Amino acid sequence: MISQLTSADREYLRRALELAARGRGRVSPNPLVGALVVRDGEVVGEGWHAELGGLHAERAALADCEQRGEDPAGATLYVTLEPCAHQGRQPPCVEALLEAKVARVVIASDDPSEKTAGRGPRILREAGVEVVELADEEEDAATAARLLNQSFRKHSRTGLPFVTLKLAMSLDGQTSTAPGDSPWISGPESRALVHRWRAESDAIAVGIGTALTDDPLLTARPESEDEPAPRQPLRIVFDSQARLPVTSQLLQTVDQSPVLVITSPDAPSARVVALRDAEAEVVTASGDTPGERINAALEDLGGREVTSLFLEGGRSLATAFAAAGQIDEARTFVAPVLLGTRAGGPGAGGVEDAPARSAPPAPVTGPARLTPLSSTVEQLGGDVLITARYKEW
Numbered sequence: 001m002i003s004q005l006t007s008a009d010r011e012y013l014r015r016a017l018e019l020a021a022r023g024r025g026r027v028s029p030n031p032l033v034g035a036l037v038v039r040d041g042e043v044v045g046e047g048w049h050a051e052l053g054g055l056h057a058e059r060a061a062l063a064d065c066e067q068r069g070e071d072p073a074g075a076t077l078y079v080t081l082e083p084c085a086h087q088g089r090q091p092p093c094v095e096a097l098l099e100a101k102v103a104r105v106v107i108a109s110d111d112p113s114e115k116t117a118g119r120g121p122r123i124l125r126e127a128g129v130e131v132v133e134l135a136d137e138e139e140d141a142a143t144a145a146r147l148l149n150q151s152f153r154k155h156s157r158t159g160l161p162f163v164t165l166k167l168a169m170s171l172d173g174q175t176s177t178a179p180g181d182s183p184w185i186s187g188p189e190s191r192a193l194v195h196r197w198r199a200e201s202d203a204i205a206v207g208i209g210t211a212l213t214d215d216p217l218l219t220a221r222p223e224s225e226d227e228p229a230p231r232q233p234l235r236i237v238f239d240s241q242a243r244l245p246v247t248s249q250l251l252q253t254v255d256q257s258p259v260l261v262i263t264s265p266d267a268p269s270a271r272v273v274a275l276r277d278a279e280a281e282v283v284t285a286s287g288d289t290p291g292e293r294i295n296a297a298l299e300d301l302g303g304r305e306v307t308s309l310f311l312e313g314g315r316s317l318a319t320a321f322a323a324a325g326q327i328d329e330a331r332t333f334v335a336p337v338l339l340g341t342r343a344g345g346p347g348a349g350g351v352e353d354a355p356a357r358s359a360p361p362a363p364v365t366g367p368a369r370l371t372p373l374s375s376t377v378e379q380l381g382g383d384v385l386i387t388a389r390y391k392e393w
């Protein structure tokens with residue numbers, strides 16, 4: 001297919017994508033969107049969706065145009081997501097574009113939500129505006145725009161949050177340190193990045209094994225005090241028997257950010273009452289298998305507009321998510337340390353858990369094997385970060 005775009009169009013879209021990314025961690029459950037108004041080869045307005053409930057990117061770009069004393073009539077508007085045509089927290093963007101009399105709209109990606117899909121571009125075309133929609137496979141900008149909004153896209157299509165697994169492991173493949181040691185395997189650069197990812201996520205989850213062993217806080221903590229206070233994600237513990245201690249750091253800090261405990265129907269009711277008394281929210285995920293309970297929990301989370309779940313382990317919960325087919329992306333830090341044998345006690349993970357050579361081969365059951373669509377490898381301080389995408393929405 002011959003591209004409809006000029007190299008200038010591509011450059012403007014690249015800028016619109018940069019603007020869109022500024023809304024990270026601030027607009028969920030809405031998408032990240034950036035927009036640019038260009039007239040006679042000059043950028044006369046820039047905007048992005050900066051706050052939930054705030055102006056959409058198109059209106060922000062038109063407002064910027066007005067503030068600069070420029071007229072958008074006859075201009076091209078570049079936008080990373082198709083303009084909306086429905087009344088939501090904000091009025092429809094297509095109305096603003098028609099009022100502004102822009103002549104051409106270049107759209108990097110579609111909006112899969114039912115209330116939107118395709119309506120905005122159609123209304124614009126019917127009103128005589130030239131609309132360029134990038135074909136999926138045609139342009140890097142289309143791929144970049146879709147990847148920018150994976151959480152929004154998955155949630156819109158399935159009602160479930162996008163799940164990103166984060167794990168850190170040693171060079172010898174272990175995910176746990178010895179009891180009493182720092183739970184951190186990865187280095188300071190990786191840890192700072194993890195805090196940023198937490199702030200960008202709607203929710204963070206761990207299994208009760210991790211909650212009991214590490215007593216984590218699971219808050220997003222910026223590197224320096226000069227940085228603005230990040231939005232705190234919902235903190236979740238998968239804890240089928242409601243074992244989370246009321247003295248845990250999580251429950252001692254519910255005033256800073258809420259804690260949700262996901263239990264099974266057979267959790268002892270006295271423990272559930274104790275958790276509720278400690279101001280945790282308790283949700284019962286029903287289902288006969290761990291996978292069914294994970295799916296039920298994800299449906300509940302999606303229903304409360306959690307579009308992104310950052311899964312911080314441990315190994316057992318991560319494996320259960322993988323077996324349920326519910327890991328969309330994995331970010332694995334490989335740290336330049338060797339933890340030796342039995343570092344974290346039984347079940348710590350790693351090579352020493354493999355059966356001895358003389359043992360009969362274990363039956364191959366492995367549903368937890370994932371097939372990546374794409375992957376990247378980068379170095380962060382002393383660590384290597386492997387990012388693998390298993391699904392694309």
Ligand SMILES: NC(=O)c1ccc[n+]([C@@H]2O[C@H](COP(=O)([O-])OP(=O)(O)OC[C@H]3O[C@@H](n4cnc5c(N)ncnc54)[C@H](OP(=O)(O)O)[C@@H]3O)[C@@H](O)[C@H]2O)c1
Nearest residue numbers: 167168176207209210238239240290313314315316317320
């Ligand atoms: N290196 C890393 O990146 C990293 C990250 C996190 C943790 N860790 C380490 O990993 C260790 C803990 O890992 P772990 O594997 O023992 O525990 P875990 O994965 O944190 O928790 C597993 C527990 O979660 C509970 N659970 C609740 N709902 C579940 C479901 N639907 N499916 C599966 N499990 C469910 C189960 O306990 P119940 O049935 O009793 O509820 C299960 O035993 C700690 O040493 C920690 O330091 C390492």
